[in-house]
Amino acid sequence: VEFSSIPVLIGERINPTGKKRFKQALVENDIEYILKEAVNQADRGADVLDVNVGLPEIDEEKMLCSCVKELQGVVSNPLCIDTSSKDAMEKALRIYNGVPLINSVNGKKETMDAVFPLAKKYGGVIIALTLDENGIPNTAEERLQIAKKILSVAKEYGIDKKNIIFDTLTMAVSADKNAAKTTLDALKLIKEETGCYTVLGVSNVSFGLPCRDFLTSTFFTLAMENGLSAAIMNPYSEKMMSAYHSYKVLHALDENCLSYIDFCQNVEDTKSSVKETAEQKTDANTLLYAIVKGLKEDAGTLCEKLLESKAPLDIVNEDIIPALDKVGKAFEEKRCFLPQLLMSAEAAKEAFEKIKAKLPENSAKKSTVVIATVKGDIHDIGKNIVKLLMQNYGYNVIDLGKDVEPSLILETVLKYNAPYAALSALMTTTVPAMEETINLLNEKAPFCKVLVGGAVLTEDYAKKIGADKYGKDALDSVRYLEDAEKA
Ligand code: THG
Secondary structure (H helix, E strand, C coil): CCCCCCCEEEEEEECCCCCHHHHHHHHCCCHHHHHHHHHHHHHCCCCEEEECCCCCCCCHHHHHHHHHHHHHHHCCCCEEEECCCHHHHHHHHHHCCCCCEEEEEECCHHHHHHHHHHHHHHCCEEEEECCECCECCCCHHHHHHHHHHHHHHHHHCCCCHHHEEEECCCCCCCCCCCHHHHHHHHHHHHHHHHCCEEEEEHHHHHCCCCCHHHHHHHHHHHHHHCCCCEEEECCCCHHHHHHHHHHHHHCCCCHHHHHHHHHHHHHHHHHHCCCCCHHHHCCCCCHHHHHHCCCHHHHHHHHHHHHCCCCHHHHHHHHHHHHHHHHHHHHHCCCCCHHHHHHHHHHHHHHHHHHHHHCCCCCCCCCEEEEEEECCCCCCHHHHHHHHHHHHCCCEEEECCCCECHHHHHHHHHHHCCCEEEEECCCHHHHHHHHHHHHHHHHHCCCCEEEEECCCCCHHHHHHCCCCEECCCHHHHHHHHHHHHHC
16 A cells, blocks of 8 residues: 555445445345445545445354455455454455555554554554544544554554554544544644554544535545545545545646546546547557647657658648647547646647657748737736647747737737737737737738637627637637648
8 A cells, every 4th residue: 555645545335334235245145246346446546445344144254255355356456454353354364465454453452462463464554543442532632642552552563653544533523513623633633743644434424414425525625634644435426536636636636637637527427428438449559649648758759750651741740730639629529628738739749849850941830920918918828828739730930928019019920921920818908909919910011810819709809800810719720820821
């Protein structure tokens, strides 16, 4: 089990608590049902699977052993062995391949003397509950004292503190209004004071209340904010998973928001039950695939390899541009999002660099486009996307940046004799500056076609202020250039 600042998700569904169907499966020795629960949880994003098959009317030792054995055959996720029976724990540890989570030990002397020798003998990372002979303390400070006691006993058994994860015990807020707060305070305190990892079975917090998901997912977020390393939770819950993915984005733990986007697309797919398989069918080792997926390094090396057997311009027309078209289309249809579009543009740029190196000076370049965000407007993300896409399609783009005076745009168009100028405005307040620039260009550089774009513009309005083209997005603008070049 690997811990990082991203919390580990431990699926809680292999557990009979409150579940008639699961109890029935246990009584009928229906292992298939349990295996299905494992596969489904792994599919939904659980990293580790908690395995709790304790039921008074069954032979827990036997059932736990069969489950541990069979589960390892169908999923590769580490298991968290959840039992209060020492004998069942020992048998399960004996047949487990690898390092399991041991759920659990606590501050009672008898329990520590039973569990620590097992952990020492078989290996495993131990979840330690902050309770002891006197029960569950009502204060964070007392739970810390139990944690310290557990650490000192573990040390006597030769168990390193990095193999102890503290559970500060989630209790139902419906029974005690301070329950959640005490748990969170204890979590933070124990993490700070001991430096150990932490875990909570978060679902318990909402016991006895309606719409349990609402409360549990918010508690989960608060716990992560207080340093939670792992959560025993329900991976089928959309609210829980959205809390997890949102947390990662908001804490810069999700590069380019990719795991968030992927999660949202799976949610959409499940809702509409439409499966997008076309993308998956694309051969993974092609330049097209590398650009579509935004794999910059791969795009560079695959392009270099392709250049050994294919003419540079053919690569542009048959691989790079179709890839950008594909991503552009996916973007329009809201199947891919801004971070992915930018990654694809970067990957295409990388491929383009390799192509450029092979081409005689200037021959790859199409016309010059002067691009700018108009005076008074400092939002340049839209302009930057359009610029990247135009460059990828081979245009010579002169970027004047943002908040650009009409006179400078005119000057630059005249200097390069540019047949195109592309103007961006995000805010309503800066549209007059756009109109002013268009008027100036139409008067002093009538040969120059003016493209405009930006969130507040519409086709009609663009016409009204005298633009030659309203680009509804980056791809639309590039298509205009491509058509104009052919004409
Ligand atoms: N800490 C540690 N281990 C634990 C817990 C903990 N193991 C067990 C439990 N708590 C975590 N697992 C669950 C599993 C199910 C539920 C809650 C916690 C649950 N069940 C619903 C119920 O009881 O009403 C029924 C579920 C359903 O049918 O949807 O909520 O805290 N170390």
